[in-house]
Amino acid sequence: MSDIDIRITGRAGRITLTRPQALNAMTYDMCLAIEAALDDWAGNDAVALVVIDAEGERAFCSGGDIAELYETGTRGDYAYGRRFWADEYRLNNKIFGYDKPVVSFMQGFTMGGGVGIGCHGSHRVVGESSQIAMPECGIGLVPDVGGTLILARAPGRLGEYLGTTATRLGPDDAIFAGFADVFLPEASWPEVIAKLETTGDPAEIKGETPPPGSLRDQLAEIDRHFSGADLEAVLDSLQTADTGFAKDTLKKLSRVSPLSAACTIEIIHRLRDTGPTMATALDLEYRFTYRAMEDGDFLEGIRAAIIDKDRNPRWQHAGGQVPPAAISHMLQPLGADAVKL
Incomplete structure (x- = not known):
């Protein structure tokens, strides 16, 4: 497949995304190919x-x-998207629970589905260009691919902030928030990968201190404003604060789907209250994505951002006051249609 290069080199099973012209966006076929490789290598002793x-x-x-997803959804065909998300989430869960070390090297943008394949392994490497984010609320989804698990485990109320604002994380902030483990200058990556291929030993990864980020200094203010029970409480808190952070955060929240932001906060709260697990995170995420085309803002979000590019989405509940019944509907159990991992 021209979009992805899967092979065994030395002791390493190697998966390289080869769509740089498309920022290595994940296709359905790429997702299935990665899963098939992981299944093949699980019982192969040559792959360490x-x-x-x-x-x-x-x-x-x-x-x-x-x-x-947009093309099928606008035709009223929701089955393709539901199948895509279900298969993708199964892969995310497989990476998370894989019995062998999984090492990811994440330069530049790692967003959405990229988080799903890059941020659930055992050794997650970032470099000076790394920018990690969960921007799904901006297109009418919720952070998914297991991202809500990382958000629920993040320090303080950082998860609610990152999940609703799509704030991008440089290497230090990504490590602080739990999306990465190790910083290595990108010039050293080929040498480190070659050692991994030779030895099959992740101890070859020796991290360095990244340039300092900003989240640690902002955490107290993030906690103050995002400690409320729901999106409305968060907005009320920010609107009463005359600070640069509050103004910037309100601007970010004004761009996202209120329904998605409200459901994101609810998912993170549920995970944190029950003790976050990958299975629960993916189950809650799939409840939303299963309904996202038919009942959510996903198709409108894609239209405004990708198709017409007018950046003027017509969101439901545009004032930010999302009825509890709307959140409950998007997150109610799916019964026989629940995601199967």
Whole structure:
């Protein structure tokens, strides 16, 4: 497949995304190919670890390739999207629970679906260009691909902030928030990967201190404003604060789907209250994505951002006051249609 290069080199199972012209966006076929490789290597003693990387300087993986999701959804065909998300989430869960080390090297943009393949392994490497984000609320989804698990485990109320505002994380902030483990200058990556291929030992990864980020200094203010029970409480808190952070955060929240932001906060609260697990995170995420085309803002979000590019989405509940019944509907159990991992 021209979009992805899967092979065994030395002791390493190697997966390289090869769509740099498309910022290595994940297609459905790429998702299935990665899962098949992981299944093949699980019982292969010659493969000691898995290394996932990507071609190009701009992105490890900018997200899922959503063109076909939009095309099928606007025809009223919701089955394709539901199948895509279900299969993708199964892969995310497989990476998270894989019995062998999974090492990812994430340069440039790692967003959405890229988080799903890059941020659930055992050794997650970032470099000076790394920018990690969960921007789904801006297109009418919720952070998914298991991203809500990371958000629920993040320090303080950082998860609610990152999940609703799509704030991009440089290497230090990504490590602080739990999306990455190790900083290595990108010039050293080829040498480190070669050692991994030779030895099959993740101890070859020796991290360095990244340039300092900003989240640690902002955490107290993030906690103050995002400690409320719901989106409305968060907005009320921010609107009463005359600070640069509050104004910037309100601007970010004004761009996202209120329904998505409200459901994101609810999912993170549920996960944190019950003790976050990957299975629960993916189950809650799939409840939303299963309904996102038919009842959510997903198709309108894609229209405004990708198709017409007018950046003027007509969101439901545009004032930010999302009825509890709307949140409950999007997150109610799916019964026999629940995601199967």
